Amino acid sequence: MGDLTLWGVGTTRTMRPHWAMHELGLNYTTMPISPRSGETQTKEFTALNARQKVPLLQDNDFVMGESAAIVSYLSGAYSTSETSLIPTSSVDYAQWLEWCFFLVTELDSASLYVIRRHSDLKHIYGDAPEVVLQAAAYFTKQLLHVESALADGRNYLLGDFFSSADIILTTCLTWAIFYNICLPRQFHAYLRRIAERPGYKRGYAANFSQPSDPSTAVFRVGHWEDLLALE
Ligand SMILES: N[C@@H](CCC(=O)N[C@@H](CS)C(=O)NCC(=O)O)C(=O)O
Structure with a gap:
């Protein structure tokens, strides 16, 4: 398992990866930054994401944005046959x-x-x-x-x-x-x-x-x- 960090909370777009993390039963760290708070404009965050948008995922050295893509990546990388969020046929x-x-x-x-x-x-x-x-x-x-x-x-x-x-x-x-x-x-x-x-409830709370x-x-x-x- 990678070292997963998810940036962003509080919006419908950030809800997507938080929810997926919980559907997949993954442990991760949240960086609770919000849009339009100035927190997406910092030097540290901009170095990770020039779009200055959340959500953003860090998986060790791999970094990616786009909520729907993050959810797909998490499932592809970390699901089991019971937890997968992507069909196989x-x-x-x-x-x-x-x-x-x-x-x-x-x-x-x-x-x-x-x-x-x-x-x-x-x-x-x-x-x-x-x-x-x-x-x-x-x-x-x-x-x-x-x-x-x-x-x-x-x-x-x-x-x-x-x-x-x-x-x-x-x-x-x-x-x-x-x-x-x-x-x-x-x-x-x-x-x-x-x-x-349960994954929805936990993702929602997160x-x-x-x-x-x-x-x-x-x-x-x-x-x-x-x-x-x-x-
Ligand atoms: N298509 C992107 C949209 C991301 C997006 O627009 N995020 C907004 C919050 S929902 C944001 O971070 N805005 C930055 C800001 O306004 O500071 C996704 O689905 O991840």
């Missing part, structure tokens, strides 16, 4: 890959992060209410693809196999709830099922119990569970 693997790319590009980058940039972070990226509305509509439209996949009653995106694609999807759904995007009911059952996973940016602290599980309970 070539068709399942292709579907997993498709889900990961779809979720990261269409739901995260093209929708939720656009909303974040032009609402909470408008003082940095510009105020653009129409863009925010359109990005939310785009998220809802793209989510139809996920909705139709889950419509057959499967537990996870790849059937009974819990994969890192479910980690990415869950963090996108909780992020969307925070932005008051209405999720179809079948996602509520999906989220409740996920919240029962990611959100540390000091974090107050503007992201509301991505807490209690928040979306309370919202779903209201319906």
Whole structure:
């Protein structure tokens, strides 16, 4: 086992690798730095990551960023056949890959992060209410693809196999709830099922119990569970 250090806490993106660490039962050190706190701009962190972003993983001398890639790396390097977050058969693997790319590009980058940039972070990226509305509509439209996949009653995106694609999807759904995007009911059952996973609970505690940016602290599980309970 490598000497694993994970930089970053308190956001949906940092939640992904914390959660994966716990699904995989790995020991690691957390460097609890937060975005927009100045901590991603230090000389020490910039030397590791010129992007000045979290999460960032150090595995001995190996360093990598990008939350979805870190989760895949951890599973590839450290999973057992019981804990793997990546399917092995070539068709399942292709579907997993498709889900990961779809979720990261269409739901995260093209929708939720656009909303974040032009609402909470408008003082940095510009105020653009129409863009925010359109990005939310785009998220809802793209989510139809996920909705139709889950419509057959499967537990996870790849059937009974819990994969890192479910980690990415869950963090996108909780992020969307925070932005008051209405999720179809079948996602509520999906989220409740996920919240029962010990790895989720431990990852959540590791990611959100540390000091974090107050503007992201509301991505807490209690928040979306309370919202779903209201319906
Ligand atoms: N695509 C990247 C996005 C990483 C990212 O944007 N991280 C934000 C926090 S969620 C960040 O570190 N921002 C740095 C800052 O604003 O100080 C990933 O998924 O890891």
